[in-house]
Amino acid sequence: MMNTHLTLRNFLIAGLSLHSVASAAPQRAGTPLPKIATEVTTTIKPALGQVSKAEIGSPLYVVQSEKKSTTYRAVIKQDVQSEMERGYKLALKAGFASDLVLRNKTVPMICTTADSGGFKGLLFGNNNVSACLVDREGKGVFDASTFAMYDVYFPLASPVEYSVEGTDKVEAYKDAFHVEVLYQGVSKGEVKIAYREFMNNMARPAFNQDLSYELNPNGPTKIGFKGLRLRVLKADSEGIEYIVDQAITTTPAENP
Secondary structure, three states, rough: OOOHHHHHHHHHHHHHHHHHHHHOOOEEOOOOEOOEEEEEEEEEOOOOOOOEEEEEEOOOEEEEEEEEEEEEEEOOOEEEEEEEEOOOOEEEOOOEEEEEEEEOOOOEEEEEEHHHOOOOOOOEEEOOOOOEEEEEOOEEEEEEEEEEEEEEEEEEEEEEEEEEEEEEEEEEEEOOOOEEEEEEEEEEEEEEEEEEEEEEOOOOOOOEEEEEEEOOOOOOOOEOOEEEEEEEEOOOOOEEEEEEEOOOOOOOHHHH
């Protein structure tokens, strides 16, 4: 009788253990992050060799860095349905679009939530879950569904093609070197300019210097400072007409 009870007890324990294994949550995955491409470029205005004009107090030469950020959205080209675990079902129509995100920085995914109506179910007692389509091999087709925060995959019956659309945003790069050369007018036969260097988006210049150059009454006046070469064609109390012949060659670590 004792052996029968032990056998039954062991059977129940084994059954509960198997149930626990079957009910265990899959391994957690890192949060997928938006796919964003960034590029920092340095722009110089105006272009070399062109006749330009500026009023008093306005910049006649600018060097600044710009950052272009490109975000991406993926659009599926056909309907998709996927049976997931715990009663979750993913169903999206052709034309569904969402931000393209990356798992582990390389695997493309698009995700949706229960609120959007794209899927339904209850996962591990939590209804605040995102379901995703994933391109596991990076071939331009979604081949499985997954949960945004769980490393488990459900292969699709057939791959789903998608297209990718990029949106660019260009803004001043705040952590960069910035130069302005301002026209300050004419006084006593001299053209006056102000040189300003800015760093890290500070309102006050890290370096500034006011400069004066004697105007040539018989032709263009050549100005040189920190590698910058200007030809002043005309300058008076209303404005200046000039040509930039050579760009500034200085860096923020250099002295004038």
